[in-house]
Amino acid sequence: xxxxxxxxxxxxxxxxxxxxxTQSSEQAVTALRATVDQxxxxxxxxxxxxxxxxxxxxxxxxxxxxxxxxxxxAVSPDITLDSFIAALGLSIALAEATMPDRAINxxxxxxxxxxxxxxxxxxxxxxxxxxxxxxxxxAPTALATTSFxxxxxxxxxxxxxxRSLYAVLQSMQAVFAGTLWTQLSSGNPPAQPAQLIxxxxxxxxxxxxxxxxxxxxxxxxxxxxxxxxxxxxxxxTNASGPVAAYTASVAALTSLTQALAARSAxxxxxxxxxxxxxxxxxxxxxxxxx
Numbered sequence: 710x711x712x713x714x715x716x717x718x719x720x721x722x723x724x725x726x727x728x729x730x731t732q733s734s735e736q737a738v739t740a741l742r743a744t745v746d747q748x749x750x751x752x753x754x755x756x757x758x759x760x761x762x763x764x765x766x767x768x769x770x771x772x773x774x775x776x777x778x779x780x781x782x783a784v785s786p787d788i789t790l791d792s793f794i795a796a797l798g799l800s801i802a803l804a805e806a807t808m809p810d811r812a813i814n815x816x817x818x819x820x821x822x823x824x825x826x827x828x829x830x831x832x833x834x835x836x837x838x839x840x841x842x843x844x845x846x847x848a849p850t851a852l853a854t855t856s857f858x859x860x861x862x863x864x865x866x867x868x869x870x871x872r873s874l875y876a877v878l879q880s881m882q883a884v885f886a887g888t889l890w891t892q893l894s895s896g897n898p899p900a901q902p903a904q905l906i907x908x909x910x911x912x913x914x915x916x917x918x919x920x921x922x923x924x925x926x927x928x929x930x931x932x933x934x935x936x937x938x939x940x941x942x943x944x945x946t947n948a949s950g951p952v953a954a955y956t957a958s959v960a961a962l963t964s965l966t967q968a969l970a971a972r973s974a975x976x977x978x979x980x981x982x983x984x985x986x987x988x989x990x991x992x993x994x995x996x997x998x999x
Contacts, residue, residue, distance in 0.1 A: 786825050786838020790855070793820070793839055795976045798859055802977035803920050806874035806984065815860040821852045871981060874925070875917075877988045878910045881932075884991055887998040893942045902935040902942075909935070922975045929983055930966040936990055937963060943997070955993040962986040 788796075797818060805813045822842060826835035842852055863870065872880075884890070890903035913928050940956040965986050969979055 785840070786827050787841050789827050789836050789838040791836070792974075794857065794859070795974075798977040799922060799975060799980065801859065802980045803922065803925075806925075806980060807917050807920065808873055809875040809879060810873075812870060812873070813861070815858060817856070817858050819854060819856045821854050824853045824855070871985055872988055874980070874984045874987070877984055877991060878913060880995070881987070881991045882907055882910050884995045884998060889998050890939060890994070893939055895938055895942060902938045906932055906935045922980055925980070926966060926969055926975075926983065929962070929987060930970065932987070933959065933963045933966050933990075936994075939994075951993070951996050955990065955997060958986075958990040958993045962990050 797816075801813055801816055805811070820839060823840040825838055825840050827838045829835050839855070885903040885906045887903075891901055893903065894901050909928060909932055913925070916924065936959045940952075940959045943952050944956055965982060969975070969983065
């Protein structure tokens, strides 16, 4: 159709065709706008879904970690088997220490519990442990029975059995009540270390019903300090062999108490070693008494 015409009919037809095209374009624009709006809504929905999924995933990771920790706690042992035996041995040794003329040579024990394993470092064998019965862990008929025997042995055949701590403390009271020791004093105002040792032993006996190894270790450390003062006072006026031997035994006792104080867990052997060191220093102090 020509762009310029003198015919009214051709012009009218051209205008009508233009209007049709304009309407068609407007419809296309409307459809395109609707499509864009729909895509925007879908994009917003997808973004919200991704956000929700991300939040759920993060929450689920935390929940799974908590559940795993709870499950690990539910099946982890209350105490490892070796720690239980060591604690029982120390308890027996403490009970024996309270008796001046009795000895506990062997003990048999039977424990009913769940058997499980404690976490171990990679490459190390699992550590067996005891999980005490709780209703949520299953029926009590599923409990395992563990039996073991503890026997005290000496380091060499026919060796003399070590004295109990009670007997050692009794000897300490008698030895340091001697005139040689009570006449020694130090400090300002003057104090008598021997009398302080006797008073410390009295305090230990008064607490005999609640003896624990940390308590006895603290008392032994205090006594070792008093004995160190006595050894120094005696050595300043007498450098004989017996005095040197007593001084060495007190130094050994002090070193032992320092080494034990650096630890947090103890066994029966630690109590026996501490008792033997106290006994050795007491016996050498007795040699010096006229």
